[in-house]
Amino acid sequence: MSDVACAPVWLDWGMSGIYAAVEIAAPVESVFEKYVQYERHPEWQPGLLRATLVSDGPVARGTRGLEVRRLFGREVSFPYEITEHVAPSRSAFATLEGALQPAGVARFAPVAAGTRMEFEMELRARGPLRVVSGLLVPLFRRQTRQDLERFKVWVQGELSADAPAPGLREASVKRHRAFDPRRVGELECTAWVAYYRRDWLAFLRSAVGLTRHTFGLPWPSTLRGAWLVLRANQLWAPFPVNDPDGARRTMESFYRLIARRYGESFDPARAAALEVEWWRVHREHQHSDAGGDDRALVDALSALYAYAYAVPEASVQPAAEQRALAMHYSDAWVAGGCDLQSPFIAEERAALVRSYAGLLAAVHRL
Secondary structure, eight states, rough: TTTTTTTHGGGGOOEEEEEEEESSOOHHHHHHHHHGGGGGGGGGTTTEEEEEOSSSSOOOTTOOOEEEETTEEEEEEEEEEEEEEEEEEEEEEEEOOSEEEEEEEEEEEETTTTTEEEEEEEEEOHHHHHHHHHHHHHHHHHHHHHHHHHHHHHHHHHHHSSSHHHHHOOGSSSSGGGGOHHHHHHHHHHHHHHHHTTTHHHHHHHHHHHHHHHHHOOOOHHHHHHHHHHHHHHOOSSSSSSHHHHHHHHHHHHHHHHHHHHOOOHHHHHHHHHHHHHHHHHHHEEEEEEETTTTTHHHHHHHHHHHHOOOOHHHHHHHHHHHHHHHHHHHHHHHTOOOOTTTTTHHHHHHHHHHHHHHHHHHOOO
């Protein structure tokens, strides 16, 4: 891969390269601009805990930054430098120190569907990691492919939030289809933390913000909707004996509120049944030996999204997968004792933001 930044440095190490590509339905200038927001990379890379730029000024060749990733169960720092920055076609980096030093380049080219993004990376390992470097490459290759798919969803959601979809007047996009993924993802994460700590006052505060910013209701309806969400969760929360019928009835009132406000054609009872069904599937998964198999949960979430927003299930599956991933982090946090300093909270929050970005992207294809 001779066009990778600093390629001659890597030749003596004999490391296999990593390559992935994705097509994104957005202009190349917009995709590039989103990619070079390096401090926001944790929003679409689950394994990236923190990212900061240590150089002042706009991103350019020579800009330096620091990433903190979770590897082998511990936090590892990767100081890096931008070695190429050619807008809107190319950006490259090289890690400056450490036992594992990746270097890579992202390329962007206009295509009929929007933008084709290609990413290549080489690894340099030293010390004990050099012995196992051959095992690391397949892991990084799979992670890179998954990250590019998440980036695609994230970009499309971001651009949908920034402006109405092409061909739609701004006023034609109803407010419950024009939410800010970052805002509502953060609010929902806060609500989940409050739920599992059974801090119902904090949950109600989060539910008010979540209802307001997700569905764009006027304040009287926002307060009523938040109260309904609180009551439904209180009816569902006890384990192993709870009141699923009561939760469904309460959520039916909530969905009726949304349908009336925006003239939606869905049946509130059906929407409520689908809502509580994913609660049931998640609880079953949480208390079973299902391990990492979350297909039933993804299917249940996809069914709700597709029905409530009248979109194909395939279009909302990325959003459902990220929400299921957020639940995985939440379950791990609960199993660990609900520590408010746990890094699982940040990972849960990032997955929820990606989920809402994917949902927004699907909604704006209407």
